[in-house]
Amino acid sequence: MEFFIEKGTGLPKCGRFAKLRVKAANESKANCESPNVYKTPFCLQYTVNGMIPHLTRELSGFLDDDNSPLMVPLPTVIMMKHSLQKFGFGFAKFANVKKDRPFILTICDPLQKSKTGFNDKNGVTIWTPSGRRQINSENFLDLISIFKPSLCQPLCDSDTPMDTSKKRLRHSVTRTLSYLDDCASLSADSIFGTIEGGYDLNSRLFSAKETAARKVGGFIFDGFQTIDNENKIHFKIEEVKSILKEVLDLLPEAKPRAMFGVFDPETVLALFESGIDIFDSSYAVFLSENGRALTFNDKIDRFNLKYETLDLKSVQYKREFTVISGNCSCYSCKNEFTKAYINHLLNTKEMLAYVLLMLHNLHNYFEFFRQLRLSLSDNI
Numbered sequence: 437m438e439f440f441i442e443k444g445t446g447l448p449k450c451g452r453f454a455k456l457r458v459k460a461a462n463e464s465k466a467n468c469e470s471p472n473v474y475k476t477p478f479c480l481q482y483t484v485n486g487m488i489p490h491l492t493r494e495l496s497g498f499l500d501d502d503n504s505p506l507m508v509p510l511p512t513v514i515m516m517k518h519s520l521q522k523f524g525f526g527f528a529k530f531a532n533v534k535k536d537r538p539f540i541l542t543i544c545d546p547l548q549k550s551k552t553g554f555n556d557k558n559g560v561t562i563w564t565p566s567g568r569r570q571i572n573s574e575n576f577l578d579l580i581s582i583f584k585p586s587l588c589q590p591l592c593d594s595d596t597p598m599d600t601s602k603k604r605l606r607h608s609v610t611r612t613l614s615y616l617d618d619c620a621s622l623s624a625d626s627i628f629g630t631i632e633g634g635y636d637l638n639s640r641l642f643s644a645k646e647t648a649a650r651k652v653g654g655f656i657f658d659g660f661q662t663i664d665n666e667n668k669i670h671f672k673i674e675e676v677k678s679i680l681k682e683v684l685d686l687l688p689e690a691k692p693r694a695m696f697g698v699f700d701p702e703t704v705l706a707l708f709e710s711g712i713d714i715f716d717s718s719y720a721v722f723l724s725e726n727g728r729a730l731t732f733n734d735k736i737d738r739f740n741l742k743y744e745t746l747d748l749k750s751v752q753y754k755r756e757f758t759v760i761s762g763n764c765s766c767y768s769c770k771n772e773f774t775k776a777y778i779n780h781l782l783n784t785k786e787m788l789a790y791v792l793l794m795l796h797n798l799h800n801y802f803e804f805f806r807q808l809r810l811s812l813s814d815n816i
Contacts, residue, residue, distance in 0.1 A: 437625045437653045440691050452476060453812045458538040460676070461586045472503070472538055473737065476713040476814075477704070479509035480540065481798075482547075484719055485516075486531035487530040488798070490790040493532070498767040500793060501802045503647045505538040507696070507716045510561050510579070514569060517582060527586030538586035540628070541579075541658075544594050546697045546718040551660040553782040555593045557611070567755050573618035580622065581757060589628050589656055591615035596634030596659040598670065605639040608632045608659065609654060613646050619795055621681050622695035624651035631683065635672065640679050644686040654692040657712070661697040667726070669698050673706055680710040698722045701732075701743055701804050708808070720801040724793035726788070727782045729775075731761045736807035743804075746775070749788045753779040755777060766799035768792040 438457045441549035453477045465720050481488060483505045488496050515525065528539060543560065554561035559572035568748060571579075576591050592615060593608040612632045619627060631640030638665075647655065657680070661671040687693065694714035695707055704715055723730055727749040733742045746753070748758065756775035768778075773792050781789035 439654070439690055443620050451711055452689075452713060453711060453793055453809075456693070456713070458709075460538045461526055461584050464550060466545070466784075471570075472505075472536060474502070474504065475809050477708045477767075477805060478502070478504060478714060478715040479802060480505050480696075480714065482507045482509075482716045482718040484512045484540075484581045485510075486513065486527065486533065486539075487795070490724065490787070490794045495767075495791065495795065498683055499798055499802070501717075501798065502757075503595050504535070504802070505540055507542060507718075508539050508583075508585070509542050509548075511545045511548060511564055513541075513565065513583070514571075514579070515564055520582050526582075528584070528586075532718055540587040540589065541585040542589045542629075542696065543592050544589075544658060544696070546661070546721060547663070549667075550595075550597065550666060552595050552597055555595045555608075555611070560593060560615075561604050565731065573615055576615070576652045577619070577621070582678060585626075587626050587628060587653070588622070589630060590619045590622075592629070592630035592632060592656075592658055595634060596632060596657040597662050598635055598672070600634045600636075600777060602636065602639075605632075607632070609639055609643045610814055611685065612643070613650075616647065616650055617653070620651075625653040628656045630656045632659050634659055635675055635679070637679055637682060638670070641684045641686065644683045648687050650753065652691070654694065654714075655694065657695040660695070663698070671697065671703070673703055677706060677710050680712070684711045699799075700745075701730075702741060702752055705738055705808070716804075717798060717801055721794070721799035723797050724790055727793070728792060729760045729778075729790070729798075730797045731764070731801060734806055736765050736811075738808055738811050746777045748775055748789075749782045750779070760796055763802075764796065764797060764800065766796045768796040772798050 441454045455473055457473045481501050517763050548588040559570040562569045592612040596608050609632050612630050616629050631643045632649055633643045660676055692713045695712045696716045698719045728745040753775040
């Protein structure tokens with residue numbers, strides 16, 4: 437992984453404009469010049485079991501996601517361990533990931549409902565479809581050798597909801613640093629060190645300082661966002677911005693910073709302006725699975741950002757025989773699937789509803805990032 441900061445835009449409240457080059461897990465040495473260069477800010481393609489939720493491989497081909505690296509949360513794939521071990525060629529080949537497409541193996545799943553109190557000195561708890569699994573450093577290094585990811589997030593203790601005690605935060609930070617030290621045998625360029633500490637500034641500062649002193653290729657800010665059992669997202673953007681303002685000064689400029697979570701466009705823009713480079717597409721999945729569609733004005737303007745989410749389950753769309761958005765070029769809108777039709781599919785619990793919404797929401801979310809990059813490049 438290589439990270440290049442380009443000339444600044446000279447604009448107030450502006451994040452970094454940079455390029456990241458990542459070698460795909462399947463990429464051979466003979467093909468080391470493949471076009472895996474991503475301009476910031478960019479969005480990882482969130483997956484479950486290595487697949488985009490609700491979309492088949494064929495349908496995924498209708499998406500223009502800039503061949504963005506796949507985000508593969510460990511909780512969704514850890515059950516494949518024994519099959520992959522027998523297969524012997526890594527997750528990318530096993531899941532038939534395109535040869536030029538990188539993937540990052542992450543510890544946390546941004547769409548997983550938060551369960552607290554299960555991490556301890558014996559390891560980090562991973563919640564799988566079959567229940568709880570506890571992973572320690574030895575297990576994790578074994579998983580890395582089996583999955584062979586392009587990039588990885590070492591084990592981290594991100595169980596830090598807003599009411600976390602100082603003692604618990606201290607354990608979170610020290611354990612995460614210890615897990616990072618246990619990964620010294622891995623290539624430093626492939627590792628994203630995790631900065632923990634919840635909403636406590638001093639804990640975050642200590643975590644950032646110590647993580648920056650280790651050999652890592654980039655940084656992930658974790659432990660800010662939680663999702664409760666009612667599917668409500670807990671995230672305090674103003675407090676996060678305040679913490680980032682202090683913490684980012686401790687990190688080297690020439691390394692990428694990521695934050696994963698269910699972030700709407702306004703939050704993404706605020707985080708990018710605060711110094712975050714990399715995000716993920718779980719917001720589009722969250723909207724789709726809740727029957728909502730993301731729409732923007734004719735032109736996405738970061739200085740006057742206007743968007744809305746339509747609740748297509750609502751009775752008001754029962755007789756709306758128009759497409760989700762007249763200015764949208766996604767598969768669902770181009771093929772004239774109407775709001776009334778999707779309303780019917782949602783209320784009869786048809787799988788096609790989520791397919792059409794995923795195609796629409798992912799198209800618009802990735803287009804938002806493209807337009808944001810374009811607006812920045814025009815000012816360089």
